[in-house]
Amino acid sequence: MISIDPSEVRVRANRIRCHIVNMICAAGSGHPGGSLSAADIVGALYFGGMRIDPARPDWPDRDRFVLSKGHAAPVLYAALAERGYFPVEDLVSLRKLGSPLQGHPDMNKLKGVEMSTGSLGQGLSVANGMAMAAKIDGKDFRVFVLLGDGELQEGQVWEAAMAAAHYGLDNVTAFVDFNGLQIDGPVTEVMSPLPIADKWLAFGWHVIEIDGHDIEQVFRAIEESRTVEGRPTAVIANTIKGKGVSFMESVVDWHGVAPKEEQRNQALAELTERRPDR
Amino acid sequence: MKKIATREAYGQALVALGQENGDVVVLDADLSKSTKTIEFKKVFPERFFDMGIAEANMVGTAAGLAAAGKTPFCSTFAVFATGRTYDQIRQSVAYPQLNVKIAATHAGLTVGEDGASHQSVEDIALMRVLPGMTVFVPADAVEVHGAVAAAARIDGPVYIRLGRFPVPVLHGDDFEFVPGRAVELRQGSDVTIIACGIMVAEALQAAEDLSAEGINATVLNIHTVKPLDEAAITRAARQTGAVVTAEEHSIIGGLGSAVAEVLVENCPVPMVRVGVRDTFGESGKPGELLVKYGLTAADIASAVRAVLKRK
Ligand SMILES: Cc1ncc(C[n+]2csc(CCOP(=O)(O)OP(=O)(O)O)c2C)c(N)n1
Ligand SMILES: [Mg+2]
Numbered sequence: 001m002i003s004i005d006p007s008e009v010r011v012r013a014n015r016i017r018c019h020i021v022n023m024i025c026a027a028g029s030g031h032p033g034g035s036l037s038a039a040d041i042v043g044a045l046y047f048g049g050m051r052i053d054p055a056r057p058d059w060p061d062r063d064r065f066v067l068s069k070g071h072a073a074p075v076l077y078a079a080l081a082e083r084g085y086f087p088v089e090d091l092v093s094l095r096k097l098g099s100p101l102q103g104h105p106d107m108n109k110l111k112g113v114e115m116s117t118g119s120l121g122q123g124l125s126v127a128n129g130m131a132m133a134a135k136i137d138g139k140d141f142r143v144f145v146l147l148g149d150g151e152l153q154e155g156q157v158w159e160a161a162m163a164a165a166h167y168g169l170d171n172v173t174a175f176v177d178f179n180g181l182q183i184d185g186p187v188t189e190v191m192s193p194l195p196i197a198d199k200w201l202a203f204g205w206h207v208i209e210i211d212g213h214d215i216e217q218v219f220r221a222i223e224e225s226r227t228v229e230g231r232p233t234a235v236i237a238n239t240i241k242g243k244g245v246s247f248m249e250s251v252v253d254w255h256g257v258a259p260k261e262e263q264r265n266q267a268l269a270e271l272t273e274r275r276p277d278r
Numbered sequence: 279m280k281k282i283a284t285r286e287a288y289g290q291a292l293v294a295l296g297q298e299n300g301d302v303v304v305l306d307a308d309l310s311k312s313t314k315t316i317e318f319k320k321v322f323p324e325r326f327f328d329m330g331i332a333e334a335n336m337v338g339t340a341a342g343l344a345a346a347g348k349t350p351f352c353s354t355f356a357v358f359a360t361g362r363t364y365d366q367i368r369q370s371v372a373y374p375q376l377n378v379k380i381a382a383t384h385a386g387l388t389v390g391e392d393g394a395s396h397q398s399v400e401d402i403a404l405m406r407v408l409p410g411m412t413v414f415v416p417a418d419a420v421e422v423h424g425a426v427a428a429a430a431r432i433d434g435p436v437y438i439r440l441g442r443f444p445v446p447v448l449h450g451d452d453f454e455f456v457p458g459r460a461v462e463l464r465q466g467s468d469v470t471i472i473a474c475g476i477m478v479a480e481a482l483q484a485a486e487d488l489s490a491e492g493i494n495a496t497v498l499n500i501h502t503v504k505p506l507d508e509a510a511i512t513r514a515a516r517q518t519g520a521v522v523t524a525e526e527h528s529i530i531g532g533l534g535s536a537v538a539e540v541l542v543e544n545c546p547v548p549m550v551r552v553g554v555r556d557t558f559g560e561s562g563k564p565g566e567l568l569v570k571y572g573l574t575a576a577d578i579a580s581a582v583r584a585v586l587k588r589k
Contacts, residue, residue, distance in 0.1 A: 166330075
């Protein structure tokens with residue numbers, strides 16, 4: 001059972017959003033939209049959802065998180081820093097020469113990053129491999145993976161979906177960040193991955209649909225996925241791209257541009273105003 | 279002389295490795311009977327995973343297994359093992375330096391009748407360019423055993439290039455496979471023939487034939503194309519003053535290119551590359567294809583005569 005108070009996680013998720021806006025602004029480039037849409041999911045995983053210990057990033061029995069949509073690196077870095085893997089002050093080194101915070105996650109440069117990602121479509125295969133290793137070794141760790149909805153267009157995702165069901169990887173939980181947008185426009189216009197839930201069902205997965213901004217629903221999905229036997233679980237998380245920053249919400253062009261300083265200030269003001277702890 | 283295909287040896291070597299190393303797992307993409315990983319499956323079914331006809335996912339899964347402490351060997355035909363999965367190998371294996379072994383069989387033209395779609399003559403080039411990738415091209419069954427064992431000892435990505443065509447066993451059982459070390463099979467002062475894979479036996483034959491003409495060749499067997507034994511290659515070039523390379527691969531990007539890169543910086547000498555000359559293969563018997571595409575002992579011997587004129 002997840003014992004942490006969801007309201008505490010909401011505060012963390014809000015801070016994660018502030019970090020995202022701040023660090024991408026400092027970097028002058030990066031992907032705010034898909035980082036913000038995933039802040040509640042990733043926040044819930046790092047605060048309560050996963051069995052982890054920031055002091056022991058190499059602990060063999062830890063749960064794993066694979067950020068398959070690697071362009072959302074800022075949400076991962078912000079969560080790791082908030083959780084205590086490294087100082088939050090280091091977040092602004094994002095994308096700078098020599099920084100461990102590479103533009104896309106590098107598992108060899110930053111402790112806590114489980115897999116190097118950035119080329120879309122590959123993370124679920126890797127998560128499956130980790131889960132298979134757990135089964136071989138009789139370990140009970142769980143592997144979580146976050147995919148984009150546009151990313152579902154990659155054929156490898158479905159190769160991996162088939163394999164996870166075939167091998168009964170009930171220690172895999174795949175979140176789909178269903179924010180409806182990719183770079184060239186809405187996913188339904190570019191190359192529709194719909195219906196999403198039916199596809200995972202047809203591939204033999206247990207499927208849960210949630211509001212990806214409701215921490216309690218994210219927690220419930222994680223807990224439910226831990227109880228499913230013989231099948232992997234897909235959590236289709238309905239989200240809003242750019243969530244939390246009014247002028248970014250559901251705007252395609254905020255996929256991959258950095259806010260200017262003024263925009264950052266406005267975004268931080270909005271996020272601070274909405275602080276759930278006040 | 280006894281002949282055995284390197285893929286046959288691979289199946290046996292995997293079983294031997296599996297016996298001594300419990301971390302070894304094997305993945306295949308619906309070709310286990312051809313790649314011979316089925317031998318491993320027979321003995322260690324719980325450590326064998328058929329991933330179906332989904333090579334990209336196979337490589338990604340291997341990356342995850344490696345990230346969680348396993349030593350995965352992935353096998354399929356070379357053309358698919360490197361072509362269909364190039365990005366997965368680059369992004370999910372080589373860049374994170376994960377401990378994944380890609381052991382690809384059916385490399386080169388000697389796949390034969392299946393034709394060009396199945397004849398990989400680019401795989402060495404594709405793998406060699408990846409940072410941190412070790413590239414083994416065993417010349418015989420003994421070297422396969424050495425390469426498989428060495429691959430498991432290396433903590434990082436390894437590509438092993440294997441063939442379907444039976445080749446002579448060149449080494450005795452006492453042969454020591456040292457990764458990155460060229461093997462001098464013959465010494466001569468006129469020219470150096472540098473070969474890998476099935477072309478090593480052809481190179482030895484060529485050297486034998488040339489000796490009847492009074493031409494004495496050094497033969498270097500390069501079972502490790504990367505990291506390349508630059509010192510041995512440079513030394514041989516300096517001693518003989520002329521080099522011929524021989525490979526069952528495109529002359530673009532493979533062994534010939536790698537040797538040329540070393541020599542042009544260290545010891546430029548007249549050189550000729552024997553290999554597939556910027557073309558795809560076709561259906562035919564392996565022996566016929568080797569003749570048609572200029573990959574026989576006779577072709578190596580003519581290349582030697584040509585290079586000696588430029589000395
Ligand atoms: C294989 C690959 N192709 C293209 C890209 C470039 N790219 C980066 S993000 C992106 C869109 C991703 O859309 P989605 O998966 O919906 O992510 P989100 O909306 O959550 O940001 C693309 C095409 C990539 N990183 N990898
Ligand atoms: Mg999207």
